[in-house]
Amino acid sequence: MEKQNSEISQQELIIKILHMHDDMGMGFRKVSRELTSQGYKFNKDSVNRLYNKYKLNPPGNPGEDKELTQLKQAETRQLERLGLRKEKAEIRKRRNALFVEERTMSFEQRKQLFINQEKLLRFAKRVMPIVDPMLWDEFSEFCWERDYDLANATAIALGSMKDFESQPTFSGIRKFDEYLRRGISEYLAGL
Numbered sequence: 001m002e003k004q005n006s007e008i009s010q011q012e013l014i015i016k017i018l019h020m021h022d023d024m025g026m027g028f029r030k031v032s033r034e035l036t037s038q039g040y041k042f043n044k045d046s047v048n049r050l051y052n053k054y055k056l057n058p059p060g061n062p063g064e065d066k067e068l069t070q071l072k073q074a075e076t077r078q079l080e081r082l083g084l085r086k087e088k089a090e091i092r093k094r095r096n097a098l099f100v101e102e103r104t105m106s107f108e109q110r111k112q113l114f115i116n117q118e119k120l121l122r123f124a125k126r127v128m129p130i131v132d133p134m135l136w137d138e139f140s141e142f143c144w145e146r147d148y149d150l151a152n153a154t155a156i157a158l159g160s161m162k163d164f165e166s167q168p169t170f171s172g173i174r175k176f177d178e179y180l181r182r183g184i185s186e187y188l189a190g191l
Helices: 002-023 028-037 044-054 066-103 107-115 117-131 133-145 150-158 161-166 176-190
Strands: none
Touching (some): 028 044, 107 161, 117 133
16 A cells, blocks of 8 residues: 555656646756655756656656557558558559650550550550559459450440540540540440
8 A cells, every 4th residue: 555655646746846847937956945845855856857757748647558659659650651652642643644645645646546456455554543443443354254355345445536536625635544434434334
């Protein structure tokens, strides 16, 4: 029982030190004098050590719970990783948009995608997993299950160059990746 009382008095003592220093603005020398007048024998260095030891986690403070501290640290790490993943995903989308714009900038470049099925397939394999990963996965599985040539099926889904070139433009830009996505979606819906 004595041990418990001494622990409680030690906690009370630490709380007093923190209160006198932080709330009342007393220096460590004044705190040690005040404690000496109350019957405790502490010099300014001992008060300073106790203060620094318990400053961040005073006794009775829920922050001293190790599990809570670990959970908060784990949450912080997880939020940082999530933020990093979101940032990477956004960068991938922007890079993908630049890639599409670069590959479909001129009429001749677009024409190659309509004529050469292998180039179109390489383009689709790079672009579609970012534009609509679920649709591309479904389309790939569909072709694999039915033993369809993926390059040929992608070309059929894309349609004719005349249809693409005659579509209305938005701010002077035709979105080839969105056109391909819509074509694949219609292809799957039609079969």
